Amino acid sequence: MSGRGPRERMVFSAAQLIRRDGVGATGMREVAAHARAPRGSLQHYFPGGKEQLVNEAVGWAGRYAGKRVARFLAALPEPTPALLFAEMVRQWTDEYEADGFAGGCPVAAATVDLATSTDSAREAASAAFTEWTTAVARALTDLGVPAGRAGPLATLMISSLEGAILLARAERSSRALTEVSRELGPLLDSAVTAPGPGHAAGR
């Protein structure tokens, strides 16, 4: 777990702490201690200060989420959009049942704490979300979802997942996550063969 260099470990630790405590409540000294890295390395590897560290952590999280999607797809014997989403959700329910509801999504945490940094934090979060979304959209098209619907459906999946994570953490229950997965499943699978949008009210 965690890359070999101290630098990578610090980025990884930053992402972990941010996703648990938020950006503002995560201190640089804390990151160094968590990564078992010397405090002096902070200003050496991250001359841009906390902003740079947070941005790299967010970017790392986006890349991680994107890669994870492809791995989910490969692991499923008979992949469908609903099963992919169920797998994405399961990643969270598993963690919550194993380690408690301590952590959320680091990108979401960075988005909420926009005021702390300049626009660069927002851009990093936006890039992370787009990376994740395009990965999901690509997976959907691979599963037979028409190109026009893959993007919006990917956005819907990630939005629902992020929101359900919030609810789950607040109520300390995976209920929201499982319900969202169950309710969204049929809609996602119904988009595979359907040529146009929805069923009736296209608008």
Next chain:
Amino acid sequence: MSGRGPRERMVFSAAQLIRRDGVGATGMREVAAHARAPRGSLQHYFPGGKEQLVNEAVGWAGRYAGKRVARFLAALPEPTPALLFAEMVRQWTDEYEADGFAGGCPVAAATVDLATSTDSAREAASAAFTEWTTAVARALTDLGVPAGRAGPLATLMISSLEGAILLARAERSSRALTEVSRELGPLLDSAVTAPGPGHAAGR
């Protein structure tokens, strides 16, 4: 705007600042200044300190969101679940197009910054979400959604909305909000007459 007493103004201002900057980045002095209230009133009205103030702000937000649902329903000439959700989304797109993407949901902000306070903050956020969810679920049943689906669908609506708010703020675009509304609409309306779950893969 804002109640008459200084106390209510402070709770309201706290909610506004929290939803913009997050819990950690919002200072007590800042809240007092924003509410045009004397700093000395903080320790008088909120002897429980910041924790109490934040919890009351979160509770206020939950109550506000719940009432808002009923008002949306009443304002719609021919209400359907999809139209209700579209109205909930529109509240955010309108604000974002008018005032910029400055603010998010205060309850989400409080949920992300769990570490700052004890469990009471989490309970306040949970209560706020529950209040909001039950209001939406009640509206859905009024619109003809079977009792068994109203709760999960309400959770899905709020999850998607919260997540889309995150995406919208990150990319400074209402795209995610409108796409989620459009994609979720048919599913919501299809639940009105359908007795069982989804269309095919019930489980």
Next chain:
DNA sequence: CCGCTACTATGACGACGGTCATGACGGACA
């Protein structure tokens, strides 16, 4: 041994936050 570079170590500074202590104002009421 020198100089150079990458990395580590540590202390200090300035700013800000939440909280507390203390006191002042201003009606209400006897």
Next chain:
DNA sequence: TGTCCGTCATGACCGTCGTCATAGTAGCGG
């Protein structure tokens, strides 16, 4: 008038945080 109490006003304390400055160590080519 004197006293009480809700409200407001400030200044101080103490901790933490991000950042900077400075110095130390380790390895290496010359």
